[in-house]
Amino acid sequence: MRMGEGVEWGLHCCVTLGWLDDQAPVSIRRLAAWFDLPQEYLKKRLQPLARAGILTSSPGVRGGWSLARPPERITVIEVVTAVEGPLEAFRCTEIRKRGVSGRDAGPEFDRPCGISSLMRQAELAWRRELAGRTIADLMERAPAGAARTRRNYGRMID
């Protein structure tokens, strides 16, 4: 099981955009240089965040990316879901109903598969952890990073 890099990228970009709030919008070129990421691909990964109403992208010569909401109103699970897609990691294909196992169908087939239920419950616990934290929490957690980010961004040249 593997989560795409886009999640890490998206979260770091959100935190950074929160810190650089007064510099917004930040162009994709600067964001990519900021973390040394491939510019075109980073853009592709941020676009779903805009569709989800987490980021805002503005065209034009002074355009770029900024947070669509205050960081304390953006939960981490929102970012993860937007980047990674809404599908769950575990997907029940009902193999219990296939082959010999599925013969002589009993009434328990009308009820959800116990394995599927358990996996869903575990994923809910995972989501709950991420739903309880916001971008603002992540920003607060690294006060030194905030200062250094603003300093380095001020020195940034294209």
Add this chain to the structure above:
Amino acid sequence: MRMGEGVEWGLHCCVTLGWLDDQAPVSIRRLAAWFDLPQEYLKKRLQPLARAGILTSSPGVRGGWSLARPPERITVIEVVTAVEGPLEAFRCTEIRKRGVSGRDAGPEFDRPCGISSLMRQAELAWRRELAGRTIADLMERAPAGAARTRRNYGRMID
């Protein structure tokens, strides 16, 4: 983010082997026919379960697969980890230290990344849910399934 089918297969096989305890060992051919799965591939997915000490495979003409331990001593997280590998879904690549962002390294770089910590915490919550349940729990949850399984298996012909 996506979990391989092997997880569903492995869990259902464990539950079924628990129900068919007195019929053990069960050959891979019967297991594959049981759920209508590709035989060779299912075997490949069960092998790591044997390495992890969850299943036992015995060669020979009367060989096959059986639970290596009583089902109440096999947790679901063990099965998932064995099939899916020990790596975590989220992997921090420390992009905060790359590019312009990583210049002028501050003391916070010695501490773990807040994003990484949070993701790890969420995955721990997920693991905790799966660590609290065993194969025996899954067996109990479908008493009707147990009876039907034993009945269908008795009628199974090669």
Add this chain to the structure above:
DNA sequence: GGGTGTATACTCGGATACAATATGTCCGAGTGCCCCCGG
């Protein structure tokens, strides 16, 4: 009867092929900002 050889039905591990997804690049189109130029 008991020991030995052989056939059989399994598993194991590696090699290989194919498909799906993740990663990365490129390009044409659209849009807001800025500046220049003409009224």
Add this chain to the structure above:
DNA sequence: CCGGGGGCACTCGGACATATTGTATCCGAGTATACACCC
């Protein structure tokens, strides 16, 4: 001075290419069981 036109620097969305992973099959080798055979 003021308004329109054009260039610029962005984003958007799709098309495309490549790398990695997941899915699936095949084959040679090893091993335990069953059985036949021979002493």
